[in-house]
Amino acid sequence: MAMRRYRLATVLALLGATLVTAMLLGTAFGAVAISPWTFFKMSLGKLGLSFSGWSAAEETILFSLRLPRVVGAALVGAALATAGVLFQGLLRNPMADPYIIGTSAGAALGAAVALILPLEVALYGFGLAPLLAFFGALGAVMVVYNLARIGGRTPIVSVLLAGFAVSSLLFAAIALLMTLNDRLQLKVRAVFAFLMGGVSVQDWRQIAIVAPLILGGILLARLYAYRLNAFSLGEEGAAYLGIEVERDKLVLLAIGSLLTAAAVSLGGLIGFVGLVVPHALRLVLGPDHRLLLPAAALGGAAFLVLSDLLARSLLPPTEIPVGIITALIGAPVFIYLLRRHRQEYAF
Amino acid sequence: MPSESCGLRLEGVSFNYGAEPVLKDIYLRVEPGEMVACIGPNGSGKTTLLKLAAGVLRPLRGQVHLNGCDMRSLSRRHVAHQVAVMPQLFHIPFAFSVSEVVALGRTPYQRGLAGPSASDYLAVRQAMAQVGLDGLVGRSFQELSGGERQKAVLAMALAQEPQILLLDEPTAHLDIRHQVELLGMVQQLNRKQGLTVLATIHDLNLAALYFPRLVLLHGGRIQADGPPSQVLTVETISGAFGASVQMERHPGGAPHILLLP
Numbered sequence: 001m002a003m004r005r006y007r008l009a010t011v012l013a014l015l016g017a018t019l020v021t022a023m024l025l026g027t028a029f030g031a032v033a034i035s036p037w038t039f040f041k042m043s044l045g046k047l048g049l050s051f052s053g054w055s056a057a058e059e060t061i062l063f064s065l066r067l068p069r070v071v072g073a074a075l076v077g078a079a080l081a082t083a084g085v086l087f088q089g090l091l092r093n094p095m096a097d098p099y100i101i102g103t104s105a106g107a108a109l110g111a112a113v114a115l116i117l118p119l120e121v122a123l124y125g126f127g128l129a130p131l132l133a134f135f136g137a138l139g140a141v142m143v144v145y146n147l148a149r150i151g152g153r154t155p156i157v158s159v160l161l162a163g164f165a166v167s168s169l170l171f172a173a174i175a176l177l178m179t180l181n182d183r184l185q186l187k188v189r190a191v192f193a194f195l196m197g198g199v200s201v202q203d204w205r206q207i208a209i210v211a212p213l214i215l216g217g218i219l220l221a222r223l224y225a226y227r228l229n230a231f232s233l234g235e236e237g238a239a240y241l242g243i244e245v246e247r248d249k250l251v252l253l254a255i256g257s258l259l260t261a262a263a264v265s266l267g268g269l270i271g272f273v274g275l276v277v278p279h280a281l282r283l284v285l286g287p288d289h290r291l292l293l294p295a296a297a298l299g300g301a302a303f304l305v306l307s308d309l310l311a312r313s314l315l316p317p318t319e320i321p322v323g324i325i326t327a328l329i330g331a332p333v334f335i336y337l338l339r340r341h342r343q344e345y346a347f
Numbered sequence: 348m349p350s351e352s353c354g355l356r357l358e359g360v361s362f363n364y365g366a367e368p369v370l371k372d373i374y375l376r377v378e379p380g381e382m383v384a385c386i387g388p389n390g391s392g393k394t395t396l397l398k399l400a401a402g403v404l405r406p407l408r409g410q411v412h413l414n415g416c417d418m419r420s421l422s423r424r425h426v427a428h429q430v431a432v433m434p435q436l437f438h439i440p441f442a443f444s445v446s447e448v449v450a451l452g453r454t455p456y457q458r459g460l461a462g463p464s465a466s467d468y469l470a471v472r473q474a475m476a477q478v479g480l481d482g483l484v485g486r487s488f489q490e491l492s493g494g495e496r497q498k499a500v501l502a503m504a505l506a507q508e509p510q511i512l513l514l515d516e517p518t519a520h521l522d523i524r525h526q527v528e529l530l531g532m533v534q535q536l537n538r539k540q541g542l543t544v545l546a547t548i549h550d551l552n553l554a555a556l557y558f559p560r561l562v563l564l565h566g567g568r569i570q571a572d573g574p575p576s577q578v579l580t581v582e583t584i585s586g587a588f589g590a591s592v593q594m595e596r597h598p599g600g601a602p603h604i605l606l607l608p
Contacts, residue, residue: 092440230454236434240434242422242423245423287441
C-alpha cells in the first residue's frame with residue numbers, strides 16, 4: 001500500500017518536473033531567445049519588485065505572445081491526453097482517440113463554415129473559427145450520442161459506429177466545401193492549418209476561459225477514475241460492480257467531449273497526442289486509471305509544449321503545423337516503448 | 348430483519364427479449380445460506396433469471412426482492428454491496444495484474460478521489476487466499492490459464508464481500524480438475540461462511556454432486572424444484588431436454604445421468 005502511494009507520488013512528481021522544464025524551455029526559446037534568468041527577473045518585476053535589464057519588446061514577446069502560447073499548449077496537450085485515456089477506457093478500443101466519436105469532424109466543419117462567412121467576430125479573444133469549432137465538436141457528439149441511443153440504452157458499439165458514420169458525413173461536407181472554394185471564397189490555407197493543428201492564443205482572456213474548462217474536466221475525470229477501471233470489464237461487468245452504467249457513461253462521454261472541444265478551440269485538430277500519450281504511459285505505468293489519468297494530463301501537456309516549441313523554432317520563420325511534429329516525435333517514441341516492453345502490449 | 352424477508356425472491360417475474368417471452372410468471376425463493384443450481388436447456392432463460400436476480404435486468408412483470416426490498420428501489424452500488432456476480436469468462440482489455448482485477452471487486456466501496464482503504468486491501472488479500480491465488484499477485488491477468496482466470500474472477504466477486512453470490516456457468520470451458528476445484532471452493536464458502544449461492548450450470552451431473560437444490564427451467568417456467576433426486580428423473584430430463592437418458596447412482600448417492608444416444 002505504501003509502495004503504491006510512493007509510486008504514485010514519484011511518477012507524478014517526475015512528470016510535473018518535466019512539464020515545468022518544458023514550459024521554461026518553451027518560454028525561453030523561439031525566434032528571439034530570452035534566458036530563464038531574464039524571464040525570472042521580469043516575473044519579479046511584474047510583481048512590483050524593481051529589477052531591470054530587458055527591453056520593452058522582450059517583455060511584450062514574453063508575456064503577450066510566448067507565455068500565453070506555452071500555457072495554451074500545455075492546456076491543449078493535457079486535455080487531449082486525458083480525453084484519449086477516457087475514450088480508450090470507456091470504449092475499450094485501442095484506436096480510440098479524442099476525435100473518435102465525431103468531435104474532429106464537427107469542429108472542422110464549424111471552422112470551415114466560419115472561414116466562409118464574411119463575419120468578423122471576437123468574443124473574449126476568440127475568433128469565429130474557434131467558436132464554431134467548439135460548438136461544432138459538441139454538436140456532433142450530441143448527434144452521435146442520440147443516434148446511438150436505443151430504448152433508453154446507448155451501447156458503446158453503437159456510439160463507435162454512429163461516430164464513424166457522422167464523421168464520414170461531415171468530412172464529406174468539408175471536402176465538398178473545399179472543392180467549391182472558388183465560388184465560396186473559402187480560405188483553404190486556413191482550413192488546412194486548422195486540420196493540421198497549431199496552438200494559437202492571441203489573448204490571455206482565451207486562457208482565462210479555457211483553463212477552468214480543461215482543469216475542471218481533468219479533475220472530474222479523475223473523480224471517475226475508479227468507475228473507468230470498472231468499465232474495463234465491459235458494461236455488464238461494470239453494472240455488477242455497482243456502476244450506474246448509462247449515467248456514468250454519459251458523464252464520461254461528456255467530459256471527454258468537452259475537453260476535446262476546449263482543446264480544438266485553441267489548437268485545431270492536433271493528432272497523435274490523445275492516441276499515443278495514453279498508450280505510452282499505460283505501457284510504463286500500467287492500466288490503473290487513478291494513476292494513468294493525472295499522469296496523462298501532465299505527460300500530454302509536456303509533450304505538446306515541446307512539440308509546439310519545435311514547431312515554431314525548427315524552420316524559422318516558417319511555422320510547421322504542430323500535428324506534424326507530434327507525429328514525427330510521437331511515432332518513434334511509441335515504437336521504441338512498444339519494442340522495449342517486449343511482452344505483447346495487451347489491450 | 349425477519350428471516351422471511353431475507354434472501355432473494357422472484358415474485359411472479361416475467362421477461363421478454365423483444366416480443367419473445369423468456370420467463371413466464373416465475374416464483375423463486377432463495378433463502379440465506381442456500382446453494383441452488385438453475386438447470387435447463389439452452390435458451391431456457393437461466394442466464395436471464397440470473398441477470399434479473401442481479402438487478403441488471405428489470406422484470407417486465409412481477410418483482411425481484413433483495414432482503415425484503417424491491418430491487419427497483421435500490422441503487423446499483425447498494426445491490427453490489429450484497430450481491431456479487433461471477434459472469435462467464437470475459438475479455439479484460441489492458442494488462443491488469445491479477446490483484447488489480449481482484450481489486451475491481453472493491454469498486455462499490457470506492458468514492459471520488461480517495462484511494463483504496465486498508466479494508467479494501469485486506470478484502471483483496473483474503474479473497475485471493477480463499478481461491479488459492481496468493482502466489483500470483485503480480486502476474487498479468489491475461490497470462491493466466493483458463494482455470495486460474497476463473498478463480499481470479501471468483502476472487503473479484505468475493506472481494507465484494509457479498510451475502511449472495513450469483514454464478515453464470517462457472518464451470519464452462521474448464522477441465523474436470525478445475526471444475527471440481529471451483530465448485531469445491533464455492534461449496535466450502537457456502538458451508539463455512541453461509542454464503543448464499545445461485546448458479547446456472549449446464550452439466551447436470553456436476554449440479555447433482557454439488558448443489559442440494561436444483562431448479563429446472565424449461566419453456567420459460569420452473570418445471571421442477573427440489574433436491575437432485577426429485578428433479579433429475581428420466582421423465583423431467585427427457586421432457587425438458589428431449590434426450591433419452593437413463594438414471595444411475597453416483598457412489599456418493601447423487602443421481603447420475605447416462606446419455607442414451
